Amino acid sequence: MVSLVIDGQKVEVPRGTTILEAAKKVQVNIPTLCYLKDIGHDVGACRICIVEVEGQRDFVTACNTPVEEGMVVRTNTPAVREARRMTLELILANHPMECPTCPRNGNCELQSLAAQFNIREIRFPRVRREFPLDDSSVAIIRDPNKCIACRRCVTVCENVQTVGVLELQKVDGQAIVGVKGGVPLAETNCVQCGQCALVCPVGAIYERDDTDKVWAALADPTKHVVVQTAPAVHVTIGEMFGMPVGTDATGKIVAALRRLGFDAVFDTNFAADLTIMEEGSELLERIEKGGVLPQFTSCSPGWIKFLEHFYPELLPHVSSCKSPQQMLGPVVKTYYAQKKGIDPKDVVMVSIMPCTAKKFEAARPEMNASGYRDVDIVLTSRELGRMIKEAGIDFANLPDENYDDPFGTGTGAGQIFGATGGVMEAALRTAYELATGKTLPKLDFVEVRGMKGVKEAAVELNGKTIKVLVAHGLANARLLMEKLKAGELKDYHFIEVMTCPGGCIGGGGQPIPTTTEIREQRIAGIYERDKKLPYRKSHENPDIKKLYEEFLGKPLSHKSHELLHTKYTPRGLMPKKG
Amino acid sequence: MALSQVAADFVAMAREECCGECLPGFNGMLQVTGLVQKLAEGTATVEEKALLRQTLDVMARAAKCKMGRLSARFLRQLLREA
Ligand code: SF4
Ligand code: SF4
Ligand code: SF4
Numbered sequence: 001m002v003s004l005v006i007d008g009q010k011v012e013v014p015r016g017t018t019i020l021e022a023a024k025k026v027q028v029n030i031p032t033l034c035y036l037k038d039i040g041h042d043v044g045a046c047r048i049c050i051v052e053v054e055g056q057r058d059f060v061t062a063c064n065t066p067v068e069e070g071m072v073v074r075t076n077t078p079a080v081r082e083a084r085r086m087t088l089e090l091i092l093a094n095h096p097m098e099c100p101t102c103p104r105n106g107n108c109e110l111q112s113l114a115a116q117f118n119i120r121e122i123r124f125p126r127v128r129r130e131f132p133l134d135d136s137s138v139a140i141i142r143d144p145n146k147c148i149a150c151r152r153c154v155t156v157c158e159n160v161q162t163v164g165v166l167e168l169q170k171v172d173g174q175a176i177v178g179v180k181g182g183v184p185l186a187e188t189n190c191v192q193c194g195q196c197a198l199v200c201p202v203g204a205i206y207e208r209d210d211t212d213k214v215w216a217a218l219a220d221p222t223k224h225v226v227v228q229t230a231p232a233v234h235v236t237i238g239e240m241f242g243m244p245v246g247t248d249a250t251g252k253i254v255a256a257l258r259r260l261g262f263d264a265v266f267d268t269n270f271a272a273d274l275t276i277m278e279e280g281s282e283l284l285e286r287i288e289k290g291g292v293l294p295q296f297t298s299c300s301p302g303w304i305k306f307l308e309h310f311y312p313e314l315l316p317h318v319s320s321c322k323s324p325q326q327m328l329g330p331v332v333k334t335y336y337a338q339k340k341g342i343d344p345k346d347v348v349m350v351s352i353m354p355c356t357a358k359k360f361e362a363a364r365p366e367m368n369a370s371g372y373r374d375v376d377i378v379l380t381s382r383e384l385g386r387m388i389k390e391a392g393i394d395f396a397n398l399p400d401e402n403y404d405d406p407f408g409t410g411t412g413a414g415q416i417f418g419a420t421g422g423v424m425e426a427a428l429r430t431a432y433e434l435a436t437g438k439t440l441p442k443l444d445f446v447e448v449r450g451m452k453g454v455k456e457a458a459v460e461l462n463g464k465t466i467k468v469l470v471a472h473g474l475a476n477a478r479l480l481m482e483k484l485k486a487g488e489l490k491d492y493h494f495i496e497v498m499t500c501p502g503g504c505i506g507g508g509g510q511p512i513p514t515t516t517e518i519r520e521q522r523i524a525g526i527y528e529r530d531k532k533l534p535y536r537k538s539h540e541n542p543d544i545k546k547l548y549e550e551f552l553g554k555p556l557s558h559k560s561h562e563l564l565h566t567k568y569t570p571r572g573l574m575p576k577k578g
Numbered sequence: 579m580a581l582s583q584v585a586a587d588f589v590a591m592a593r594e595e596c597c598g599e600c601l602p603g604f605n606g607m608l609q610v611t612g613l614v615q616k617l618a619e620g621t622a623t624v625e626e627k628a629l630l631r632q633t634l635d636v637m638a639r640a641a642k643c644k645m646g647r648l649s650a651r652f653l654r655q656l657l658r659e660a
C-alpha cells in the first residue's frame with residue numbers, strides 16, 4: 001500500500017493506483033476528457049486532469065500518473081483551475097459551437113465540462129474549421145470539425161477491434177483524427193461497428209440518423225409499417241429515460257411503438273428463435289455430413305464484414321443463416337403479408353437495433369429474398385430514444401403492452417442473443433434436445449456468460465463431445481481466427497463471435513455512455529428476463545412451431561433456404577493497393 | 579521589436595517540433611502564433627499581451643512534451659525582455 005495526501009485528505013491505496021482513482025477514495029472527482037479506462041486509453045492528450053504535486057514545478061496528469069509514497073497532491077488550486085479553463089477555452093476556440101443542432105447536444109463531455117468550469121467567454125479568437133463531413137459509409141458519419149483529438153476512437157478501432165482505420169492527422173495546421181490514407185470511410189476495412197461513436201466524447205463520430213424516413217413512413221396512409229425490436233434494446237433503452245441500467249423495458253417499448261403509430265410490433269426474440277432453429281439444424285447437419293467445422297455464427301454484421309476483409313478464406317465456416325433481423329423481414333413480406341392480405345410492396349419493415357452495422361447489413365444488395373428489401377429502415381436504440389422524446393411520450397411511466405401476433409412470442413433463448421455467449425447458449429439448448437430427444441438437465445450454460453474475452457464449453461451429444469468457443473470484441477475474434485489458421489482449433493464445432501464487447505448490449509448504437517460496468521448491468525438484465533419468460537428454448541416457441549407448420553415446412557427446407565439463408569462477399573483488404 | 583520577430587520565428591519552429599499530441603500544447607501554440615504575430619507587428623493590445631503571458635504560463639506547466647513546456651518557458655522569458 002502507498003499512502004499520500006490529496007487535498008488535505010490522507011488516503012491509502014495499492015501500488016500502481018493512479019492519482020485519479022486514489023482521489024475518488026476521498027470524494028474528489030478530478031475531471032477527465034480523453035481518458036477512458038475501459039479501453040485502456042490513457043495517452044494524456046487533453047491535460048484536463050492535471051493536478052499539482054508538491055515539489056514538482058510542472059503539473060502532472062492524474063489519469064495516468066501512479067501514486068507515490070508521501071505524495072502531496074492538490075487538485076483545486078487557482079493555477080490548476082486556470083490551466084483547466086484555459087485548456088477548455090483553447091479547445092472551444094477551435095470548435096464549431098453548434099450545440100443546438102449537434103447529435104450529442106445534452107450528452108456531450110465537452111459541453112458538460114464547459115458547464116462544470118463555468119466557461120462564459122472564450123478569450124481567444126475563433127479558428128475556423130471547414131473540413132468536409134465524411135458521410136460516405138452507410139452507418140457511420142465523421143465530422144472532423146468537432147474532433148478534439150482525444151484519440152479514443154483510434155484506440156478502440158485499433159486495440160479493441162483490430163480494424164485500425166483511424167489515425168491522428170495534422171491537416172491545415174489542425175490536429176484531427178482522420179481515415180488512414182485520406183480515403184472516405186466507405187473505402188476502408190471499417191466494419192461499421194460504431195464502437196468509435198460510442199467512445200467519442202463529442203459529436204465528431206455518430207450514427208447516420210434515419211428517423212426522418214421512419215416518420216415519413218408512419219405518416220403515409222398507404223404504408224403498413226411493421227417494426228421489430230432487438231433483444232439487446234429491451235434492457236438498454238430505459239437508460240435514455242432515467243430508468244436504472246439493466247431495467248427490462250420491453251413492455252414499454254411495445255407501448256411506445258404503438259403510440260408512435262406502427263401498425264404491427266414484433267419481437268426480434270421470435271426471429272432469434274427462428275435463427276436458432278435454422279442455425280442449430282445447420283450445425284447438426286455439418287457434424288453429421290462432415291461439413292466445414294467449426295461453424296461460425298453469422299448474426300453480428302460487423303463480424304461478417306471483418307471476415308470478408310481480413311479472412312475471406314474462412315467464409316465457408318460461417319453459417320449461411322441470415323441474422324434475426326434479416327430473417328424476420330422476408331417472413332413478414334411473404335407469410336405475414338399473405339395472411340393479412342396486404343401487398344408486400346406496401347409493407348415497410350423497420351428494425352430497432354443496438355447496432356450501427358445492422359444498417360450496413362440491411363443495405364447489402366442480396367438482402368431482398370421476397371423481391372422486396374428484407375428490412376427497409378434500421379434505427380439504433382439512440383434513434384428510437386430520440387423519436388420517443390420528440391413525440392413527447394412519457395416512456396418511464398407507460399403501461400406495459402404485449403407484442404402482436406403472429407410473431408409476438410419470443411423465448412428466453414432469443415432474449416439472451418443480446419449478451420455475449422447468448423447465441424451459443426440458445427443454440428446448445430435447442431441442438432441438444434433436437435439431437436438427443438431428451439430434456440436438458442440444466443438450461444443455464446454459465447461457462448459462456450460474462451465479460452471474459454474468450455470462453456469455452458463442452459456438451460455431450462449422443463456420445464459425442466461438442467466443443468464450442470465464444471468471443472466478443474474483434475481483437476478476441478482475430479485471436480481465434482489466427483489459431484484456427486494455425487490448425488489449433490480443429491476439434492471445435494461451433495464458434496460464436498459478437499463484434500462488440502459484451503455482445504449487442506454493448507453495441508455501437510446503444511445509449512451513451514456504455515462502460516464495462518454498464519455492460520455488466522445490462523447483461524444481468526438480459527439473463528433476468530430470460531428467467532422470467534414462459535418459454536426458454538427456441539424449439540418450444542409456439543409461434544415458431546406454427547410458422548414451420550403453416551409455411552416453412554422444416555428447418556433447412558427449400559423455402560427456408562430461399563428466405564432465411566444467404567451468401568457472403570469476399571472483399572479483401574481495402575483500400576486496394578495500386 | 580526585433581526580439582518579437584525572433585519570438586515569431588521561434589513559435590513557427592516550436593509548432594513544428596512539439597509532439598502535437600496534447601490539447602494545450604497544440605491548440606496553445608496555434609493561438610500563441612497569432613498573438614506573437616500581433617506583438618511583432620506592434621498591434622497587440624494590453625489584454626492580448628496579458629492573454630499571451632497567461633497562455634504561456636499554462637503551457638509551460640501543462641503541455642505533454644518537454645519541447646512544448648520548454649518552448650513556452652523560453653518564449654515567456656524572451657517576451658519579458660521584449
Ligand atoms: S460536440 Fe458537444 S460542444 Fe460540440 S457542438 Fe456538439 S454538443 Fe456542442
Ligand atoms: S465503426 Fe468500428 S471499424 Fe469502423 S472506424 Fe469505427 S471502430 Fe473502426
Ligand atoms: S473523433 Fe471523437 S473520439 Fe476520435 S479523436 Fe476526435 S473527438 Fe476523440
Ligand code: FES
Nearest residue numbers: 044046047049063
Ligand atoms: S484525462 Fe488525463 S490527460 Fe486527458
